[in-house]
Amino acid sequence: xxxxxxxxxxxxxxxxxxxxxxxxxxxxxxxxxxxxxxxxxxxxxxxxxxxxxxxxxxxxxxxxxxxxxxxxxxxxxxxxxxxxxxxxxxxxxxxxxxxxxxxxxxxxxxxxxxxxxxxxxxxxxxxxxxxxxxxxxxxxxxxxxxxxxxxxxxxxxxxxxxxxxxxxxxxxxxxxxxxxxxxxxxxxxxxxxxxxxxxxxxxxxxxxxxxxxxxxxxxxxxxxxxxxxxxxxxxxxxxxxxxxxxxxxxxxxxxxxxxxxxxxxxxxxxxxxxxxxxxxxxxxxxxxxxxxxxxxxxxxxxxxxxxxxxxxxxxxxxxxxxxxxxxxxxxxxxxxxxxxxxxxxxxxxxxxxxxxxxxxxxxxxxxxxxxxxxxxxxxxxxxxxxxxxxxxxxxxxxxxxxxx
Amino acid sequence: xxxxxxxxxxxxxxxxxxxxxxxxxxxxxxxxxxxxxxxxxxxxxxxxxxxxxxxxxxxxxxxxxxxxxxxxxxxxxxxxxxxxxxxxxxxxxxxxxxxxxxxxxxxxxxxxxxxxxxxxxxxxxxxxxxxxxxxxxxxxxxxxxxxxxxxxxxxxxxxxxxxxxxxxxxxxxxxxxxxxxxxxxxxxxxxxxxxxxxxxxxxxxxxxxxxxxxxxxxxxxxxxxxxxxxxxxxxxxxxxxxxxxxxxxxxxxxxxxxxxxxxxxxxxxxxxxxxxxxxxxxxxxxxxxxxxxxxxxxxxxxxxxxxxxxxxxxxxxxxxxxxxxxxxxxxxxxxxxxxxxxxxxxxxxxxxxxxxxxxxxxxxxxxxxxxxxxxxxxxxxxxxxxxxxxxxxxxxxxxxxxxx
Numbered sequence: 001x002x003x004x005x006x007x008x009x010x011x012x013x014x015x016x017x018x019x020x021x022x023x024x025x026x027x028x029x030x031x032x033x034x035x036x037x038x039x040x041x042x043x044x045x046x047x048x049x050x051x052x053x054x055x056x057x058x059x060x061x062x063x064x065x066x067x068x069x070x071x072x073x074x075x076x077x078x079x080x081x082x083x084x085x086x087x088x089x090x091x092x093x094x095x096x097x098x099x100x101x102x103x104x105x106x107x108x109x110x111x112x113x114x115x116x117x118x119x120x121x122x123x124x125x126x127x128x129x130x131x132x133x134x135x136x137x138x139x140x141x142x143x144x145x146x147x148x149x150x151x152x153x154x155x156x157x158x159x160x161x162x163x164x165x166x167x168x169x170x171x172x173x174x175x176x177x178x179x180x181x182x183x184x185x186x187x188x189x190x191x192x193x194x195x196x197x198x199x200x201x202x203x204x205x206x207x208x209x210x211x212x213x214x215x216x217x218x219x220x221x222x223x224x225x226x227x228x229x230x231x232x233x234x235x236x237x238x239x240x241x242x243x244x245x246x247x248x249x250x251x252x253x254x255x256x257x258x259x260x261x262x263x264x265x266x267x268x269x270x271x272x273x274x275x276x277x278x279x280x281x282x283x284x285x286x287x288x289x290x291x292x293x294x295x296x297x298x299x300x301x302x303x304x305x306x307x308x309x310x311x312x313x314x315x316x317x318x319x320x321x322x323x324x325x326x327x328x329x330x331x332x333x334x335x336x337x338x339x340x341x342x343x344x345x346x347x348x349x350x351x352x353x354x355x356x357x358x359x360x361x362x363x364x365x366x367x368x369x370x371x372x373x374x375x376x377x378x379x380x381x382x383x384x385x386x387x388x389x390x391x392x393x394x395x396x397x398x399x400x401x402x403x404x
Numbered sequence: 405x406x407x408x409x410x411x412x413x414x415x416x417x418x419x420x421x422x423x424x425x426x427x428x429x430x431x432x433x434x435x436x437x438x439x440x441x442x443x444x445x446x447x448x449x450x451x452x453x454x455x456x457x458x459x460x461x462x463x464x465x466x467x468x469x470x471x472x473x474x475x476x477x478x479x480x481x482x483x484x485x486x487x488x489x490x491x492x493x494x495x496x497x498x499x500x501x502x503x504x505x506x507x508x509x510x511x512x513x514x515x516x517x518x519x520x521x522x523x524x525x526x527x528x529x530x531x532x533x534x535x536x537x538x539x540x541x542x543x544x545x546x547x548x549x550x551x552x553x554x555x556x557x558x559x560x561x562x563x564x565x566x567x568x569x570x571x572x573x574x575x576x577x578x579x580x581x582x583x584x585x586x587x588x589x590x591x592x593x594x595x596x597x598x599x600x601x602x603x604x605x606x607x608x609x610x611x612x613x614x615x616x617x618x619x620x621x622x623x624x625x626x627x628x629x630x631x632x633x634x635x636x637x638x639x640x641x642x643x644x645x646x647x648x649x650x651x652x653x654x655x656x657x658x659x660x661x662x663x664x665x666x667x668x669x670x671x672x673x674x675x676x677x678x679x680x681x682x683x684x685x686x687x688x689x690x691x692x693x694x695x696x697x698x699x700x701x702x703x704x705x706x707x708x709x710x711x712x713x714x715x716x717x718x719x720x721x722x723x724x725x726x727x728x729x730x731x732x733x734x735x736x737x738x739x740x741x742x743x744x745x746x747x748x749x750x751x752x753x754x755x756x757x758x759x760x761x762x763x764x765x766x767x768x769x770x771x772x773x774x775x776x777x778x779x780x781x782x783x784x785x786x787x788x789x790x791x792x793x794x795x796x797x798x799x800x801x802x803x804x805x806x807x808x
Contacts, residue, residue: 011610011612012426012443013430013441014430014431014439014610014621015426015427015429015431015432016427016430016431016610016621017427017612018422018423018427019422019423022417022419022423023419023420023422024419025419026419027418027419028419029419030418030419035417035418037417037452038417038445038446038452038456040442040443040445041426041442043441045441048441048442052442055459176418185512186474186476187476187514187518188512190477190517191517205477206448206478208413208415208420209474209556210556211556211558215415217414217415217418217420245420267676267679270680271680271682271683271688271692271695272671272677272678272683272695272697273676274676275671275676275680275697275699276675276677276680276788278675279673279674279675279677279697279699279788280675280785282750282751282784284699285699285753288699289699289700289703290697290698290699290700290703291676291695291696292695292696292697292707293669293676293697294694295679295688295693295694296689296693296694298693298738299693299694302736302737303694303707333702333706334702346686348686349689378558379535379558380686384680384683384684
């Protein structure tokens with residue numbers, strides 16, 4: 001079953017709009033064991049669109065086309081597909097009445113241009129669009145099932161679930177499992193995983209690296225994937241923090257919530273990102289009480305009780321300062337745990353002794369305070385992200401090891 | 405000049421990763437008057453990739469291929485392109501030494517698999533990658549200039565600017581100007597701009613709305629675009645905060661730096677995002693001193709001196725609490741200005757009287773404290789972003805109006 005997706009719209013090729021249809025559609029297909037073979041983006045250019053659609057019609061078993069069904073002069077997906085499939089456009093009275101009614105209800109005069117949306121290629125099935133004026137269209141051309149869907153996500157999504165998915169087969173014996181890891185670069189993840197899974201035939205193994213984390217992707221029959229997951233978990237013991245679309249910050253909020261424990265954070269170089277990531281998680285207010293963004297030395301002294309002598313003798317980016325930040329945040333907020341980060345994000349501010357990318361991460365608990373030192377080499381924003389990733393992972397390891 | 409982009413990676417076609425390369429590359433091309441004719445996404449499938457690259461090689465004048473240059477078994481872009489262009493892969497000693505050095509510096513043992521990244525198609529130019537192990541590659545095949553770039557954005561972006569753009573022509577009589585606005589929805593931006601620019605022939609006018617801001621895009625000859633910009637600036641007076649890829653937080657840091665003024669922030673519902681955005685800007689440490697992420701009521705009292713009576717009578721999400729947060733942050737940190745945000749991010753926590761999306765934004769200065777109320781309707785993370793946008797814009801308007 002070869003499925004292709006064509007997204008139309010000049011705004012996509014000008015880079016001003018992100019193509020969220022690809023993510024959405026790919027995930028919905030994946031849940032049914034289906035995959036996209038190819039995705040193409042084409043602008044509002046009639047010749048280019050004709051070429052792209054024509055090629056795909058001859059390759060694909062299912063062709064999904066989004067966008068270009070509107071009433072304006074740059075909407076001609078309907079036209080192009082009707083022409084290529086040799087199906088003249090005909091006015092559909094039900095659709096015309098539906099569109100007229102939408103305008104009437106909103107108290108608007110219907111522009112004549114909108115009438116084009118009532119045109120349907122001969123023999124095509126109309127897919128109703130309760131959230132807009134442009135209906136979707138479904139037709140079969142030779143061996144290819146063709147779906148035309150409107151561009152706005154809030155129109156496309158309900159139509160996709162209600163009218164497209166039920167017309168596609170389910171592949172029951174194919175599943176996809178994502179294991180999310182942090183703490184190892186991609187090449188070392190593979191060095192551990194690949195040999196462990198080497199003799200599993202029928203398994204598709206993939207990796208996806210992002211700053212501070214690497215996904216391991218297992219695709220195959222449910223039996224093989226379950227076996228592969230077992231082996232990968234052994235090979236990557238301690239480095240897997242979640243599955244699917246888990247986020248490290250969500251894991252932290254979940255683990256803290258389960259234990260009834262609370263957290264505060266003290267941030268210098270990450271400037272609030274650690275608190276931001278944690279508070280992105282709904283329900284975080286039960287476990288996250290306070291964040292201290294102590295960018296200046298004065299703020300470290302006043303907000304966290306870091307000693308002036310410590311700053312003078314060791315500097316703001318040092319093990320002792322990080323330790324006092326973590327302990328100060330924990331004591332002042334009255335939480336069970338506090339994380340602290342101090343480092344040099346760059347691009348300026350580094351010295352020979354303390355280069356850009358140096359960062360200390362501290363974790364204070366009732367029993368002890370642990371501080372680790374890392375040397376990173378990233379641009380400013382990636383540095384901030386990876387530093388918060390290291391902090392969250394330090395807490396994750398502490399929480400998960402303390403239960404075993 | 406026909407330019408095509410191919411993005412490789414199964415994670416894109418499985419819907420787990422958003423294709424940000426398309427946006428980035430399209431915008432960078434647009435600034436030089438260049439446009440993409442087509443974009444294709446293909447997974448880590450050797451046959452499919454071979455077909456996609458082969459077709460594009462015959463159509464395009466410039467072919468950009470991203471991803472698949474890594475060390476793992478699903479990386480074979482280098483292989484496929486070398487094969488299609490009839491250029492055997494050869495080991496490049498400079499690249500090999502560079503990769504070995506990267507591992508050495510990080511104190512890691514280099515897996516043998518990484519050596520594949522030192523292979524270069526015969527006659528290809530190596531494009532150095534300071535942020536990763538996989539170099540980019542440039543070669544000419546028949547009439548097509550082919551660029552292979554690594555997948556991670558932080559590796560691709562600097563390489564694209566340093567090594568790809570200088571190898572592309574500039575279209576001299578075509579320029580693109582982006583005016584960045586905040587404070588008006590897209591339809592009202594258009595209502596002001598479109599009539600003002602109506603009689604300018606040869607101007608391509610576009611809009612791009614993102615949460616909390618709208619870009620106005622002017623494309624045409626330098627003369628027309630300059631004229632259009634003048635008119636648009638009059639029509640949108642007060643709403644334009646920058647041009648090109650300016651960011652509102654960068655404007656704030658610039659304006660504060662120019663005045664020698666300092667800032668602190670107090671955040672409840674935005675949980676550190678406001679501090680994070682400001683500290684993303686290099687040089688922000690000169691003006692940004694402290695952030696108070698007071699998620700709990702206790703933290704609002706203890707860290708900012710909000711009165712218990714205020715919280716009891718008015719609640720944490722109220723005008724008086726926001727005022728006390730802003731004033732407390734300013735007094736405790738000793739800054740010229742303090743911004744405060746308190747609201748209900750959702751999806752839970754709303755009431756009939758104080759629904760999800762309600763937010764108060766406060767600005768305290770030496771002379772006065774201003775608090776504004778907004779009712780937003782977004783998901784949790786978008787809500788956080790738009791609330792920080794409103795706070796930054798409140799300060800921007802204060803700073804720019806106080807100088808005129």
